Amino acid sequence: xxxxxxxxxxxxxxxxxxxxxxxxxxxxxxxxxxxxxxxxxxxxxxxxxxxxxxxxxxxxxxxxxxxxxxxxxxxxxxxxxx
Amino acid sequence: xxxxxxxxxxxxxxxxxxxxxxxxxxxxxxxxxxxxxxxxxxxxxxxxxxxxxxxxxxxxxxxxxxxxxxxxxxxxxxxxxxxxxxxxxxxxxxxxxxxxxxxxxxxxxxxxxxxxxxxxxxxxxxxxxxxxxxxxxxxxxxxxxxxxxxxxxxxxxxxxxxxxxxxxxxxxxxxxxxxxxxxxxxxxxxxxxxxxxxxxxxxxxxxxxxxxxxxxxxxxxxxxxxxxxxxxxxxxxxxxxxxxxxxxxxxxxxxxxxxxxxxxxxxxxxxxxxxxxxxxxxxxxxxxxxxxxxxxxxxxxxxxxxxxxxxxxxxxxxxxxxxxxxxxxxxxxxxxxxxxxxxxxxxxxxxxxxxxxxxxxxxxxxxxxxxxxxxxxxxxxxxxxxxxxxxxxxxxxxxxxxxxxxxxxxxxxxxxxxxxxxxxxxxxxxxxxxxxxxxxxxxxxxxxxxxxxxxxxxxxxxxxxxxxxxxxxxxxxxxxxxxxxxxxxxxxxxxxxxxxxxxxxxxxxxxxxxxxxxxxxxxxxxxxxxxxxxxxxxxxxxxxxxxxxxxxxxxxxx
Numbered sequence: 001x002x003x004x005x006x007x008x009x010x011x012x013x014x015x016x017x018x019x020x021x022x023x024x025x026x027x028x029x030x031x032x033x034x035x036x037x038x039x040x041x042x043x044x045x046x047x048x049x050x051x052x053x054x055x056x057x058x059x060x061x062x063x064x065x066x067x068x069x070x071x072x073x074x075x076x077x078x079x080x081x082x
Numbered sequence: 083x084x085x086x087x088x089x090x091x092x093x094x095x096x097x098x099x100x101x102x103x104x105x106x107x108x109x110x111x112x113x114x115x116x117x118x119x120x121x122x123x124x125x126x127x128x129x130x131x132x133x134x135x136x137x138x139x140x141x142x143x144x145x146x147x148x149x150x151x152x153x154x155x156x157x158x159x160x161x162x163x164x165x166x167x168x169x170x171x172x173x174x175x176x177x178x179x180x181x182x183x184x185x186x187x188x189x190x191x192x193x194x195x196x197x198x199x200x201x202x203x204x205x206x207x208x209x210x211x212x213x214x215x216x217x218x219x220x221x222x223x224x225x226x227x228x229x230x231x232x233x234x235x236x237x238x239x240x241x242x243x244x245x246x247x248x249x250x251x252x253x254x255x256x257x258x259x260x261x262x263x264x265x266x267x268x269x270x271x272x273x274x275x276x277x278x279x280x281x282x283x284x285x286x287x288x289x290x291x292x293x294x295x296x297x298x299x300x301x302x303x304x305x306x307x308x309x310x311x312x313x314x315x316x317x318x319x320x321x322x323x324x325x326x327x328x329x330x331x332x333x334x335x336x337x338x339x340x341x342x343x344x345x346x347x348x349x350x351x352x353x354x355x356x357x358x359x360x361x362x363x364x365x366x367x368x369x370x371x372x373x374x375x376x377x378x379x380x381x382x383x384x385x386x387x388x389x390x391x392x393x394x395x396x397x398x399x400x401x402x403x404x405x406x407x408x409x410x411x412x413x414x415x416x417x418x419x420x421x422x423x424x425x426x427x428x429x430x431x432x433x434x435x436x437x438x439x440x441x442x443x444x445x446x447x448x449x450x451x452x453x454x455x456x457x458x459x460x461x462x463x464x465x466x467x468x469x470x471x472x473x474x475x476x477x478x479x480x481x482x483x484x485x486x487x488x489x490x491x492x493x494x495x496x497x498x499x500x501x502x503x504x505x506x507x508x509x510x511x512x513x514x515x516x517x518x519x520x521x522x523x524x525x526x527x528x529x530x531x532x533x534x535x536x537x538x539x540x541x542x543x544x545x546x547x548x549x550x551x552x553x554x555x556x557x558x559x560x561x562x563x564x565x566x567x568x569x570x571x572x573x574x575x576x577x578x579x580x581x582x583x584x585x586x587x588x589x590x591x592x593x594x595x596x597x598x599x600x601x602x603x604x605x606x607x608x609x610x611x612x613x614x615x616x617x618x619x620x621x622x623x624x625x626x627x628x629x630x631x632x633x634x635x636x637x638x639x640x
């Protein structure tokens with residue numbers, strides 16, 4: 001997948017959980033919960049969405065690598081076959 | 083004199099009165115008395131900011147800062163009885179604002195920072211605060227949009243300064259660190275905590291300065307808390323646990339509390355327990371379930387030897403979690419039970435008794451609890467063991483709520499036959515242990531927080547496409563229950579994906595993620611009574627696939 005496709009995939013998973021954020025500016029570097037009303041239950045749903053979209057296992061220990069757009073894209077591009 | 087009142091008299095005598103016999107004030111009990119006793123240099127708060135920054139605040143510094151805040155409020159024309167709200171995360175400004183408010187004999191009310199503008203507005207409209215302390219970000223997102231509806235609000239204080247409010251730090255810097263607390267009656271209103279019922283607006287449970295007697299005594303008995311301990315309560319300050327056991331109890335005991343600004347992260351949490359050598363840890367089932375999901379290998383990498391006592395509150399802790407604590411953390415997890423109205427822990431698995439996994443434990447000293455059955459205006463105590471009924475408490479402990487603000491009728495309905503009726507269904511076994519069964523009403527319990535279905539439904543009904551709405555709790559492996567809403571649509575609206583997304587966005591914007599439904603479904607045949615009222619219980623039974631026969635016995639089905 002290209003970088004752009006990964007960005008789209010992460011955004012789609014985020015907005016699936018929190019469609020209220022779609023209209024807001026998204027800072028790729030800051031964590032979702034820092035910049036939005038996005039709680040830990042939302043985060044778990046977001047992870048489930050990413051898992052369903054990619055088929056990756058996404059173990060709990062990797063959660064810290066998925067907390068922002070930039071981190072999540074970097075993580076997925078490493079794990080997914082290009 | 084009854085055993086209970088003897089116990090509370092003793093607990094009261096252990097608490098420092100205001101000098102000169104001028105009554106009882108939470109701020110004096112929590113900070114000033116330690117300074118007077120020569121313990122001002124002890125660390126009261128160890129704050130871990132986001133990004134890992136750390137700062138230690140001594141009892142002396144906390145006392146001075148609280149005095150400065152009290153003086154600043156006074157200079158703004160605020161006085162005894164006025165309401166001061168906070169909308170803050172886990173930051174020391176919360177403790178300073180709360181303690182300063184109590185020094186001034188004003189009334190403190192914390193709001194949950196994950197509330198959207200609607201729950202904030204609903205609560206503020208009831209209590210009419212003159213001040214709110216918040217951050218510039220939360221102000222812009224949650225207060226500014228509703229400011230026109232808050233004519234009573236005179237001042238906004240922003241912890242990080244910024245447009246639209248007064249700068250918290252500048253106010254403190256300009257104020258004197260010396261403040262003499264006026265004589266305070268133990269029965270004076272000190273705290274408001276909002277909670278939710280099935281119907282109507284949120285209820286503001288009123289607590290008085292004497293509540294500190296129970297906060298301290300229960301922290302000693304139920305949490306095994308000692309003055310030399312490092313203590314970590316993970317609860318959010320927007321709910322009662324974050325105030326009773328995140329501010330008042332640990333400070334009244336005189337220990338060092340850990341205040342962690344960031345959200346849950348399993349590895350960071352274990353690291354916090356290790357690094358700060360936490361002795362007593364008070365957390366919640368949702369957090370424990372997330373730790374369990376993070377695996378048994380992770381905690382093995384950390385030295386948790388300082389940890390002496392783990393407790394949990396918010397919803398029943400399932401037996402497997404208690405056993406997991408013993409096996410993986412090397413300590414059992416002690417479940418306990420209380421609610422906003424009780425102000426403090428009532429029933430607990432304590433350090434000196436056998437834990438029964440899955441049980442909430444025994445009634446604490448000074449607390450008389452029973453299982454009762456309501457009979458018209460009277461109640462009947464159920465004597466037989468293991469029989470299901472409503473959990474009831476004999477009124478009289480110091481942290482019991484003294485009313486719902488401006489809602490006398492709803493307050494009176496909580497009492498019958500000399501008992502406070504908790505709204506929780508439970509059983510009691512032959513050893514006196516209590517076991518939670520469920521709520522007697524339709525209130526939803528998600529991640530330990532009560533959510534009123536009416537508040538959720540009202541927000542959905544404000545959307546032009548929605549004709550009817552019903553909110554129920556559905557089981558969730560992490561949060562216990564999550565909110566699911568059913569809506570029926572007005573003619574001319576199609577239940578397509580775009581509309582579903584729009585409804586979800588609408589609900590989240592108005593309510594915030596903590597209160598908004600996590601799922602929304604369309605239903606064109608919501609079950610209702612003959613008078614047309616939607617039956618949430620029946621809806622829930624359908625959702626859970628309960629057999630038809632069971633639904634007829636559900637409360638509220640007629």
